[in-house]
Amino acid sequence: MSQTKYIFVTGGVSSSLGKGIIAASLAKLLQAQKYSVTIQKFDPYLNVDPGTLNPYEHGECFVTDDGAETDLDLGHYERFLNVSTSQANNVTTGRVYQSVIEKERRGEFLGKTVQVIPHITNEIKHRMMLLGESGEYDIIITEIGGTVGDIESLPYIESVRQLVWELGEENAMVIHLTLIPFLSAAGELKTKPTQHSVKTLMESGVKANVLVCRTEHPISDDIRRKLALFCNVKQEAVIESIDAETIYDVPLLMQKEGLDKVVLDTLKLPIPPSADLAQWKGFLAKYKNPKQTIHIGLIGKYVELQDSYKSILEAIIHAGAVNETKVKVHSIHSEYLDENDVASKLKNLDGIIVAPGFGERGIQGKIEAIRYVRENKIPFLGICLGMQMAVIEHARNVVGLKEANSTEMVEDCPEPVISIMEEQKHIEDKGGTMRLGAWKCQIAKDSLAYNVYQSEAIEERHRHRYEFNDAYRATIEKHGFKATGINPETGLVEVVENPDHPWFIGVQYHPEYKSTVLDPHPLFVHFVQAALKNFNTK
Numbered sequence: 001m002s003q004t005k006y007i008f009v010t011g012g013v014s015s016s017l018g019k020g021i022i023a024a025s026l027a028k029l030l031q032a033q034k035y036s037v038t039i040q041k042f043d044p045y046l047n048v049d050p051g052t053l054n055p056y057e058h059g060e061c062f063v064t065d066d067g068a069e070t071d072l073d074l075g076h077y078e079r080f081l082n083v084s085t086s087q088a089n090n091v092t093t094g095r096v097y098q099s100v101i102e103k104e105r106r107g108e109f110l111g112k113t114v115q116v117i118p119h120i121t122n123e124i125k126h127r128m129m130l131l132g133e134s135g136e137y138d139i140i141i142t143e144i145g146g147t148v149g150d151i152e153s154l155p156y157i158e159s160v161r162q163l164v165w166e167l168g169e170e171n172a173m174v175i176h177l178t179l180i181p182f183l184s185a186a187g188e189l190k191t192k193p194t195q196h197s198v199k200t201l202m203e204s205g206v207k208a209n210v211l212v213c214r215t216e217h218p219i220s221d222d223i224r225r226k227l228a229l230f231c232n233v234k235q236e237a238v239i240e241s242i243d244a245e246t247i248y249d250v251p252l253l254m255q256k257e258g259l260d261k262v263v264l265d266t267l268k269l270p271i272p273p274s275a276d277l278a279q280w281k282g283f284l285a286k287y288k289n290p291k292q293t294i295h296i297g298l299i300g301k302y303v304e305l306q307d308s309y310k311s312i313l314e315a316i317i318h319a320g321a322v323n324e325t326k327v328k329v330h331s332i333h334s335e336y337l338d339e340n341d342v343a344s345k346l347k348n349l350d351g352i353i354v355a356p357g358f359g360e361r362g363i364q365g366k367i368e369a370i371r372y373v374r375e376n377k378i379p380f381l382g383i384c385l386g387m388q389m390a391v392i393e394h395a396r397n398v399v400g401l402k403e404a405n406s407t408e409m410v411e412d413c414p415e416p417v418i419s420i421m422e423e424q425k426h427i428e429d430k431g432g433t434m435r436l437g438a439w440k441c442q443i444a445k446d447s448l449a450y451n452v453y454q455s456e457a458i459e460e461r462h463r464h465r466y467e468f469n470d471a472y473r474a475t476i477e478k479h480g481f482k483a484t485g486i487n488p489e490t491g492l493v494e495v496v497e498n499p500d501h502p503w504f505i506g507v508q509y510h511p512e513y514k515s516t517v518l519d520p521h522p523l524f525v526h527f528v529q530a531a532l533k534n535f536n537t538k
């Protein structure tokens with residue numbers, strides 16, 4: 001196919017309507033019809049990337065293979081499409097301004113006054129078209145973060161207007177995701193906010209081709225007609241997006257509403273006779289018909305906000321479905337966990353995950369939890385900081401190094417079993433400077449990790465500055481802990497295990513970033529199996 005087609009997804013009326021899920025669901029449907037699709041997200045904030053943002057601000061920071069710290073929506077794209085995203089798939093206003101200002105400093109604008117229009121919009125347009133230039137994709141879906149009408153979204157909306165004009169309406173279209181609120185006092189769904197937000201788009205010269213309407217109640221034909229008439233779209237282009245039981249239902253709901261058909265029709269692309277969603281439906285059937293329920297504890301310090309651990313929660317869903325098991329996750333705040341209540345809080349759980357994190361707050365609770373699971377033989381998965389805390393717990397309570405710690409917590413600690421990586425020592429800037437992205441790991445044959453991966457060579461994604469201090473490896477290994485995954489180039493310890501325990505593993509990397517619906521991550525799959533075994537022997 002010669003011409004790459006572009007779909008822009010904007011949001012109206014309210015934030016948090018789930019543009020990422022709608023974009024990912026549409027992409028899934030198009031992919032199931034053999035189109036090659038990718039999704040990119042443009043975020044209108046000034047941070048160069050979300051890597052420096054606190055999870056309370058913006059939820060989890062997702063990491064790609066090539067080491068980009070990105071918006072969590074990229075996680076949804078990968079989980080739905082089963083293909084990797086990259087640096088180019090997430091762009092922020094900060095990044096756009098940074099490159100325009102760098103070009104200005106290099107004198108590339110030849111003495112011109114540098115302005116939002118055309119320089120910022122040109123940079124946005126260039127980045128919007130970048131993935132399309134490879135010729136690899138038939139369709140590129142671009143999600144514009146924020147809500148139409150926001151001051152900071154304006155350059156993006158103007159860029160969309162220009163691109164639709166330049167590419168022609170057959171090659172570029174706009175889907176507007178909007179909210180149809182229900183007024184319970186009147187017992188009615190209201191269309192006025194949507195009319196206003198479509199009008200706001202039109203004031204910027206952008207016409208919505210499709211309306212996806214988030215709603216808690218079904219939208220009647222009357223309302224569809226009204227929306228079509230007042231928002232200037234075809235009636236079949238008014239798509240209902242009703243609250244779903246799970247985000248993984250959304251592609252099928254969108255298929256039922258004909259979103260893929262109206263999109264292909266607008267872009268003048270052939271509509272294949274069927275979409276291959278058999279595997280997707282297979283996953284949903286298992287997910288919705290569990291044979292048993294188990295209880296997992298997720299111990300972290302950002303548990304108040306579900307989005308902070310998005311990829312971990314989704315990886316657990318994927319692993320639960322494969323095992324035909326409902327996995328109920330209990331979020332446990334590490335800051336409020338101590339030796340007096342750890343037993344009462346953890347005793348009914350079938351498995352424990354200790355989450356990634358940064359800084360001192362809540363680490364004692366994590367260490368207490370790990371001591372409890374070690375002593376009580378509860379299946380344990382430690383991720384990144386969770387793995388580091390497992391090493392500290394073992395060093396303190398088994399090896400007897402009472403002062404064992406990470407230099408992240410106590411810089412001059414006398415027993416630094418976790419310490420800053422050599423190449424990190426002289427880095428001062430915080431943004432984009434951690435050890436990021438996919439790195440190789442060599443797995444020891446005789447290990448739980450090998451049993452899980454069935455491979456000696458794996459690659460996993462990272463996001464950290466500190467590491468297992470090799471100076472302590474021999475001592476710690478003498479006391480029952482084993483380093484079973486090592487980076488072949490640097491010797492860095494990536495996996496630790498406790499062979500005296502039925503299922504105890506800590507990983508320096510983030511397996512959750514690579515779990516998808518069609519490829520659940522083996523670590524989570526085996527962790528759920530171990531928890532199931534624990535549950536069945538109670």
Ligand code: GLN
Nearest residue numbers: 356357384385464465466
């Ligand atoms: N704070 C730890 C480090 O930087 C762990 C990071 C993480 O859990 N992602 O090494």
